[in-house]
Amino acid sequence: METSLINRRIAHLDMDAFYASVELISYPELRGKPVAIGGRNEHRPILLADGTRQFSRLADYVGRGVLTTSTYEARALGVFSGMGTMKAAKLAPEAILLPVNFDAYRHYSRLFKAAVASVVSQIEDRGIDEIYLDLSNEVGETVELAQRIKNAVFEATGLSCSIGIAPNKLLAKICSDLEKPNGLTVLSMSDIPTRIWPLHVRKINGIGPKAAQKLEALGVNTIAQLAEMDTSILQEEFGRTYAIWLNEVAHGIDRREVITESETKSISRETTFERDLHARHDRAVLSEIFTSLCSKLAEDLQRKGYLSRTIGIKLRYDDFKSVTRDLTLPEPTADSLLIRQAAGACLKRVPLEKRLRLLGVKASGLVGVDEVPAGGLAVGRQLELDI
Structure with missing residues (x-):
C-alpha cells in the first residue's frame, strides 16, 4: 500500500447509545436501567403529584413497531436497535419504553459536531451520531488529540463517545466499536493480524x-x-x-478520503402503520397520513434550503413487497400542496388492491434555493403534470 495511505490518521467518532443517552439527560433516574427507545406518544412518562415520573414498560407495548436503540443495560438482555418491539418485550418485559424525540437528538447532534469542529477542521458528517475525522495534518500526539476531542464532546453535551483511529476509514470504524462505551482505540496496519x-x-x-x-x-x-x-x-x-x-x-485496505463536503441527494418521509390499511376501506385515514407526510417533507426541504425536481412515493404491502413511483416536475418546488399533488399522481400509477403496511414520500433531484432563477420556482399553483 502507498506510504501516504499507511501514514494517515483517520478517526471514526461514534456517540455511545446516542438516542438513549440523550433521553437519560432528561430522565437521570433511569441511569443504569434497561431502557428501549421506540415507543409512541402514549408512552411518554407521566409526571405524578409527588414529583416522580411513571414510565411505560416494554410489556405495555402492543403493535408492530421496531426499536430505534437501547441502553447498554437493555442490550445485555438481548434488546437491540432494529428489533421488533413485541419481540423485545418478550426478552425484557420490565425494561423502560420511551418514545423517540428527534428534536432533542438533532439538538445534541449539532452540539457534539460543533464541539469537534472547535478542535479538528477536517470532518465528514455521516449521520446524526457519527462522523469521520482526518487528523493527518493536525498538530499533536494521536491519543492526546483524541482525548481533547472526547473532552470537548462531553463538556458540550454531557455525553460520551467512542473513537477509533487508524490509517483508513474502514479500520477506524471497526476500532470505534471495539472498546465501547467511552472507548479510545488506536490501530496501525501491523495490528491487523491480532486486532482485526x-x-x-x-x-x-x-x-x-x-x-x-x-x-x-x-x-x-x-x-x-x-x-x-x-x-x-x-x-x-x-x-x-x-x-x-x-x-x-x-487485509485492511481502504483508499477512501474523508469528504468534508457532501451533497444531499434526497430527502424522504415514511411511516409504518400500526395495522395494515386498505386504500378503499381506510381511505380517510390514509389520505390524512399521506397529506401529513407531504407537509413534513415540504418543511424538511424548506428548513434545509432545497427545492425538489422529482417527487416519489413508496408503498409496502401486507406481503412485504414494495413498489415505488416517481414524477419529475416541470419546475422545482418545496411547496406542500404541489408535493401532495405530484405524490398523488404517483399514487394513481400503483395497484391498490392489497392492504398497506408502509407509506412514504420522497424528494430527489435537489437544488439549492439560491440556484433557481426568479420565476423558476413552483409555488402555490397547479402544476401541469406530464402523466
Whole structure:
C-alpha cells in the first residue's frame, strides 16, 4: 500500500447509545436501567403529584413497531436497535419504553459536531451520531488529540463517545466499536493480524447478512479466514468487483478520503402503520397520513434550503413487497400542496388492491434555493403534470 495511505490518521467518532443517552439527560433516574427507545406518544412518562415520573414498560407495548436503540443495560438482555418491539418485550418485559424525540437528538447532534469542529477542521458528517475525522495534518500526539476531542464532546453535551483511529476509514470504524462505551482505540496496519483478523466478517461495514451467509457456506466466519480465501473462489460466488473488494478489506485496505463536503441527494418521509390499511376501506385515514407526510417533507426541504425536481412515493404491502413511483416536475418546488399533488399522481400509477403496511414520500433531484432563477420556482399553483 502507498506510504501516504499507511501514514494517515483517520478517526471514526461514534456517540455511545446516542438516542438513549440523550433521553437519560432528561430522565437521570433511569441511569443504569434497561431502557428501549421506540415507543409512541402514549408512552411518554407521566409526571405524578409527588414529583416522580411513571414510565411505560416494554410489556405495555402492543403493535408492530421496531426499536430505534437501547441502553447498554437493555442490550445485555438481548434488546437491540432494529428489533421488533413485541419481540423485545418478550426478552425484557420490565425494561423502560420511551418514545423517540428527534428534536432533542438533532439538538445534541449539532452540539457534539460543533464541539469537534472547535478542535479538528477536517470532518465528514455521516449521520446524526457519527462522523469521520482526518487528523493527518493536525498538530499533536494521536491519543492526546483524541482525548481533547472526547473532552470537548462531553463538556458540550454531557455525553460520551467512542473513537477509533487508524490509517483508513474502514479500520477506524471497526476500532470505534471495539472498546465501547467511552472507548479510545488506536490501530496501525501491523495490528491487523491480532486486532482485526479474529473478528467476525460482519464487523466489516459493507458485509451484510446475505453476504455473511454466503461466506459462512464457504467456511468463512472470521476476517482472517476471508483474508486467506482464494479470490477466484470469491469471484465465483460474488462477482469480480465485490470479490476484489472483499480481499482488500480483509487485509485492511481502504483508499477512501474523508469528504468534508457532501451533497444531499434526497430527502424522504415514511411511516409504518400500526395495522395494515386498505386504500378503499381506510381511505380517510390514509389520505390524512399521506397529506401529513407531504407537509413534513415540504418543511424538511424548506428548513434545509432545497427545492425538489422529482417527487416519489413508496408503498409496502401486507406481503412485504414494495413498489415505488416517481414524477419529475416541470419546475422545482418545496411547496406542500404541489408535493401532495405530484405524490398523488404517483399514487394513481400503483395497484391498490392489497392492504398497506408502509407509506412514504420522497424528494430527489435537489437544488439549492439560491440556484433557481426568479420565476423558476413552483409555488402555490397547479402544476401541469406530464402523466
